[in-house]
Amino acid sequence: MTHALPYFEDFAPTTGAARRPRSCLHSDAPRIVLNGDWRFRLSPTPRGLSDEMADPAFDDSGWDEIPVPSHWVLGQDGRFGLPAYTNVQYPFPVEPPFVPDENPTGDYRVEIDVPTDWQSLERVVLRFEGVESAFKVWLNGDEVGTAMGSRLSHEFDVTASLRPGSNVLAVRVHQWSIASYLEDQDQWWMPGIFRDVTLLGRPEGGIDDAWTRAEYDHETGAGTVHVEVDAEPTAFPVTFEVDGLGIHVTWDTPADIAPVHVDRVEPWSAESPTQYQGFLRTNVEALSTRLGFRTVRIEGDRFLVNGRRVVxxxxxxxxxxxxxxxxxxxxxxxxxxxxxxxxxxxxxxxxxxxxxxxxxxxxxxxxxxxxxxxxxxxxxxxxxxxxxxxxxxxxxxxxxxxxxxxxxxxxxxxxxxxxxxxxxxxxxxxxxxxxxxxxxxxxxxxxxxxxxxxxxxxxxxxxxxxxxxxxxxxxxxxxxxxxxxxxxxxxxxxxxxxxxxxxxxxxxxxxxxxxxxxxxxxxxxxxxxxxxxxxxxxxxxxxxxxxxxxxxxxxxxxxxxxxxxxxxxxxxxxxxxxxxxxxxxxxxxxVQPVAFGLERDGGSATLVVENRYHSISTAHASLVWVLAVDGDDMATGVLDAAAVAAGDTARIPLPADALDAGELAADGAEGS
Missing domain, CATH: 3.20.20.80 (Glycosidases)
Known part of the structure; x- marks a missing residue:
C-alpha cells in the first residue's frame, strides 16, 4: 500500500488555483497591499498539524505577531529559530523528494477588509512575491492551493472565496521542501514570507499580461515596438501611447496588433539608460510601461548591444x-x-x-x-x-x-x-x-x-x-x-x-x-x-x-x-x-572607462585619451591635468579638448606649463 506524499515533498510545483506566471505590471486597477503585522505560530514539525487554523472562527489570540515581509529567524531574539549558512552542502540528508521530519513550519493569519465595490470585479488574484520554501494558502477556510519556488512570484485566483468586508487569509510555510533540493545557493537559509503580498483586483475588460519589446536599429537610429497583449477579445479596443515619441495607436481586435515603427529614438544602454513612458489602455484599465530601445545580438564570437561589443x-x-x-x-x-x-x-x-x-x-x-x-x-x-x-x-x-x-x-x-x-x-x-x-x-x-x-x-x-x-x-x-x-x-x-x-x-x-x-x-x-x-x-x-x-x-x-x-x-x-x-x-x-597615456617627443608631449565606454562620448567629463613635484601638487589646469566618441582614441597636445619638471597626472573629472 502506497501513501501520497505531502505536498511539500511532491514533484508538482503548484496545485489548486495557482495561476500561470505573468509580468509584474504597473496597473491602475484596485489593489490591497497586505504587508504589515500578521498573526504567527511556529511548530517544529508539520506532522500532526491540522488545518483548523484556516477556519475564520479559529482563535489565534494566543499566537505571536510577526511582520510580513520578514524571515522568522531574524529579528525575533531566536525564539523562532536561527539562520544557518551553507555554501555547497545541504543541511539535511540528501534523499529527494524527502525532507527531515524536523521541519519548522510557520502558520500565518491576517484579516483583510475588502471594499464592497470589489464585487464588480471579474476576478481577484492573490500574489506572493517570495516565500521560502513551500506554502499552502487558505482564504476564509477554503483551500486555495500550494506553491514552491522561494524567489519566484506566485498568484492564486481567489475570486470564489473572497467576500465583501472581513476576510481571513491563512498561510502555512515550511522551511524544508522538495524545492530545497533546487535552492542550494551559497547563502543563509532563512524561511518565511519575505517579499510583498498583494491582493489584485482584475476588472472585466482588463489586460491580464503585456510585453512591450522595444528594438533599436543602430544603423538608422530607428526604433520598433513589438506589443504582446494577453486579454480577452472583449477587452478591445486597446490603445498604445508613448507621448515622448508621438505614438498613439488603437487596435480594435487582437488581430490588429502590429509592430509600431518610430523613425528616430534615443537608445537605451547601461551608460545612457534612456526610457520612454508608455501606456496600454482599455476602457477599464491602464498599464504603464517603460520602454528602453535596444537590440541584443550575437554575431560570431561577439556579444553586441546596439551593434557594439559589450564588456x-x-x-x-x-x-x-x-x-x-x-x-x-x-x-x-x-x-x-x-x-x-x-x-x-x-x-x-x-x-x-x-x-x-x-x-x-x-x-x-x-x-x-x-x-x-x-x-x-x-x-x-x-x-x-x-x-x-x-x-x-x-x-x-x-x-x-x-x-x-x-x-x-x-x-x-x-x-x-x-x-x-x-x-x-x-x-x-x-x-x-x-x-x-x-x-x-x-x-x-x-x-x-x-x-x-x-x-x-x-x-x-x-x-x-x-x-x-x-x-x-x-x-x-x-x-x-x-x-x-x-x-x-x-x-x-x-x-x-x-x-x-x-x-x-x-x-x-x-x-x-x-x-x-x-x-x-x-x-x-x-x-x-x-x-x-x-x-x-x-x-x-x-x-x-x-x-x-x-x-x-x-x-x-x-x-x-x-x-x-x-x-x-x-x-x-x-x-x-x-x-x-x-x-x-x-x-x-x-576598469575605468577612460584610459590615459603619455607620448613624449623632445620638448613636447601628447596626452592619449582612449574612450572605452560602450556607447557614450567623454562630453560629460572634463580633462584635468595636475603637475606634482615629490607628490605635492604644483599646478593644475583643464584641457580644452573635443569630446572623444565611444571606442575612439584622441591625442591632445599638452600646454607648456604642464611639461615643467615634475610628475604629470591626468584625470577625467566628471562634469555636472
Missing amino acids: FHGVNRHEAHPERGRVFDEEHARADMLLMKQHNVNAIRTSHYPPHPRVLDLADELGFWVIDECDLETHGFEFGGWVGNPSDDPRFADAYLDRIERTIERDKNHPSIVMWSLGNESGTGRNLAAMSAWVHRRDPGRPVHYEGDYTGEYTDVYSRMYSNLQETESIGSDGIPGDLLGCTPGEGMRQRTKPFILCEYVHAMGNGPGQIGEYEDLVLRYPRLHGGFVWEWRDHGILTETADGEAFYAYGGDFGEVVHDGNFVMDGMVLPDDTPTPGLAEYKAV
Whole structure:
C-alpha cells in the first residue's frame, strides 16, 4: 500500500488555483497591499498539524505577531529559530523528494477588509512575491492551493472565496521542501514570507499580461515596438501611447496588433539608460510601461548591444542586508546600486535567483547590463558525483520548466536584462536543456547563459568560473592551444566560436580580488573575451550580539549550526555595514572607462585619451591635468579638448606649463 506524499515533498510545483506566471505590471486597477503585522505560530514539525487554523472562527489570540515581509529567524531574539549558512552542502540528508521530519513550519493569519465595490470585479488574484520554501494558502477556510519556488512570484485566483468586508487569509510555510533540493545557493537559509503580498483586483475588460519589446536599429537610429497583449477579445479596443515619441495607436481586435515603427529614438544602454513612458489602455484599465530601445545580438564570437561589443565589468549580487536578510529595502538597494555606478560597475548577475522586481526597475533606470538568473542550484549533489542530480531526473522536469517560466514571464519587460541564466552550479542534464529550449522559443531576442554547459550544447555564450589567466587567454586566442574544462578538443573548438564571459572571477574574499588588471588586459587584447562578474558584491554578515551585548557581524557557525561553511559567506567587495573595501577601489581604477597615456617627443608631449565606454562620448567629463613635484601638487589646469566618441582614441597636445619638471597626472573629472 502506497501513501501520497505531502505536498511539500511532491514533484508538482503548484496545485489548486495557482495561476500561470505573468509580468509584474504597473496597473491602475484596485489593489490591497497586505504587508504589515500578521498573526504567527511556529511548530517544529508539520506532522500532526491540522488545518483548523484556516477556519475564520479559529482563535489565534494566543499566537505571536510577526511582520510580513520578514524571515522568522531574524529579528525575533531566536525564539523562532536561527539562520544557518551553507555554501555547497545541504543541511539535511540528501534523499529527494524527502525532507527531515524536523521541519519548522510557520502558520500565518491576517484579516483583510475588502471594499464592497470589489464585487464588480471579474476576478481577484492573490500574489506572493517570495516565500521560502513551500506554502499552502487558505482564504476564509477554503483551500486555495500550494506553491514552491522561494524567489519566484506566485498568484492564486481567489475570486470564489473572497467576500465583501472581513476576510481571513491563512498561510502555512515550511522551511524544508522538495524545492530545497533546487535552492542550494551559497547563502543563509532563512524561511518565511519575505517579499510583498498583494491582493489584485482584475476588472472585466482588463489586460491580464503585456510585453512591450522595444528594438533599436543602430544603423538608422530607428526604433520598433513589438506589443504582446494577453486579454480577452472583449477587452478591445486597446490603445498604445508613448507621448515622448508621438505614438498613439488603437487596435480594435487582437488581430490588429502590429509592430509600431518610430523613425528616430534615443537608445537605451547601461551608460545612457534612456526610457520612454508608455501606456496600454482599455476602457477599464491602464498599464504603464517603460520602454528602453535596444537590440541584443550575437554575431560570431561577439556579444553586441546596439551593434557594439559589450564588456561586462560586473558583480554577482545577492539580496543581503545585515538586519533584514533578503527582505527588500528600496532605499538600501538604490544606495547599493549607486555605489556600484560610482565604482565603474556596469553589470549585475542576479546570483542566483530573480531579485525583488524593483531591483530590475532600478537597473533600467540607473543603467546596468543584467543577467537575470533563475532560482536554481543543486550544488550539493556534486559531493556524490552528481548521481541523482535533479537536473537529469525526469521527475523534476515540470519544476525546472516552472522556474524558468516564472523568471522570464515576470521580468520580460526590462531592457536592462540582456541574458537569461538557467541557474547556477546544477551540473547538467535534460531538464536544463529543456529550460533552454523553452527560453529560445519564448524570447529569441535574448541569449541563454548557463556556466555548467561546458560542452556548449544548449547555451549561446561560453561561460566559466575562475578559469586561470593561461586558460582564459587560450579561450580568447585562436593561436594559443589549450584544453578546456569538461570539453573534448572538438567541443572546445565549438566553445571558442562563442562570446566568452567569466560569470564569476577574482574572488573577493580576504585580501581579494586579485589579478584584476591581468584579466582586464586579456579582455582588451582578445575581443572574444567580454569581461566578467566579480564574486561577489557584498558580505552577507548578519548583525548580532555576543553574550555581553557587543555587536558583531555573524557568519556560518555563529548561530550554533552543526553543518555550516564558516566565513565563506564574507567574500564581498563591500562590508556588511556598507563600507567599500580597498579591493573595490582597485577594481574601480582598473576598469575605468577612460584610459590615459603619455607620448613624449623632445620638448613636447601628447596626452592619449582612449574612450572605452560602450556607447557614450567623454562630453560629460572634463580633462584635468595636475603637475606634482615629490607628490605635492604644483599646478593644475583643464584641457580644452573635443569630446572623444565611444571606442575612439584622441591625442591632445599638452600646454607648456604642464611639461615643467615634475610628475604629470591626468584625470577625467566628471562634469555636472
